[in-house]
Amino acid sequence: MRVKQIERKDGWRSWTIVWPEGTVHMEADRFLRLHDGSGTQRTYAYLLVDHLRWLERECLAFAAVQIMTGYHDPALLHSWPGLAVMAGCVAIVLTAAFLTFRKRDA
Structure with a gap:
């Protein structure tokens, strides 16, 4: 083939x-x-x-x-949706780290 x-x-x-x-x-x-x-x-x-x-x-x-x-939604093939998901994950992890260290250092 x-x-x-x-x-x-x-x-x-x-x-x-x-x-x-x-x-x-x-x-x-x-x-x-x-x-x-x-x-x-x-x-x-x-x-x-x-x-x-x-x-x-x-x-x-x-x-x-x-x-x-991704044929039915070609926008999913672009880089921006992935960047948005990654930025959201980073924001969540940084917020969790901030709250954890704030509680530890208080």
């Missing part, structure tokens, strides 16, 4: 996953077509082929697992 680059008639490139005999992996292709023309399609293809190889190694059926993506 491998990632294959497809040259389209309009000059753009797309990516899909093919079996060793050269046939297209239909489920993976259906997922990758959702991202056709985006800069992330190639990245998704390589991540997906690794996932499919893992399924093959673990003898799991494709229908037995679910691929979770």
Whole structure:
């Protein structure tokens, strides 16, 4: 199983996953077509082929697992939500440390 680059008639490139005999992996292709023309399609293809190889190694059926993506909320893929969560955690830890040391030093 491998990632294959497809040259389209309009000059753009797309990516899909093919079996060793050269046939297209239909489920993976259906997922990758959702991202056709985006800069992330190639990245998704390589991540997906690794996932499919893992399924093959673990003898799991494709229908037995679910691929979770941030596709329905692309904002989750940006750095700001992670930064906000980290800032919140830091604020909580610093507040707990302040209260602990204040109580100890009183």
